Amino acid sequence: GTSMTLFEAVGGEPTFRKLVDEFYAGVATDPLLRPMYPEEDLGPAADRFALFLMQYWGGPNTYSAQRGHPRLRMRHAPFRIGAAERDAWLHHMRRAVDRLDLPPEIAGALWDYLERAAYFMVNVPADP
Numbered sequence: 001g002t003s004m005t006l007f008e009a010v011g012g013e014p015t016f017r018k019l020v021d022e023f024y025a026g027v028a029t030d031p032l033l034r035p036m037y038p039e040e041d042l043g044p045a046a047d048r049f050a051l052f053l054m055q056y057w058g059g060p061n062t063y064s065a066q067r068g069h070p071r072l073r074m075r076h077a078p079f080r081i082g083a084a085e086r087d088a089w090l091h092h093m094r095r096a097v098d099r100l101d102l103p104p105e106i107a108g109a110l111w112d113y114l115e116r117a118a119y120f121m122v123n124v125p126a127d128p
């Protein structure tokens with residue numbers, strides 16, 4: 001129905017956990033992205049990201065209960081995110097979204113948000 005959140009429409013938490021697990025499996029192998037993650041274990045970062053996405057799309061507010069206001073640009077300020085990092089991030093995310101086999105309009109909504117958010121997170125100017 002029209003009142004269903006995207007969180008509900010995709011199948012709730014298991015779908016977001018799968019998305020983030022697939023995404024981090026890609027990050028784990030990425031020579032540009034992997035060294036950016038401060039912790040040796042990517043599990044806690046994956047958990048934070050899954051909780052954030054669930055909250056954003058209308059699921060439980062566990063992310064903010066644990067972490068406070070998202071302030072994502074501020075939280076990414078310690079990391080150098082240029083076009084190459086953004087594109088690598090989006091590469092792994094595209095694969096992860098595709099693996100969910102969602103209906104096209106739902107996958108499209110999810111992807112549009114993720115792509116815009118990734119562009120928004122860039123914090124170093126493009127090369128001249």
Ligand code: HEM
Pocket residue numbers: 033036037038039044045048049052067072075076079081085086089114117118119121122
């Ligand atoms: C955290 C990299 C884009 C959501 C992080 C961390 C890194 C990182 C290195 C720290 C890992 C941790 O300890 O949690 C990047 C890069 C991006 C990017 C290279 C490329 C554009 C995004 C986007 C979103 C996002 C587009 C949201 C749609 C998050 C969240 C956290 C996080 C929720 C955890 C924040 C916290 O509560 O501490 N990211 N990120 N990131 N990222 Fe990103």
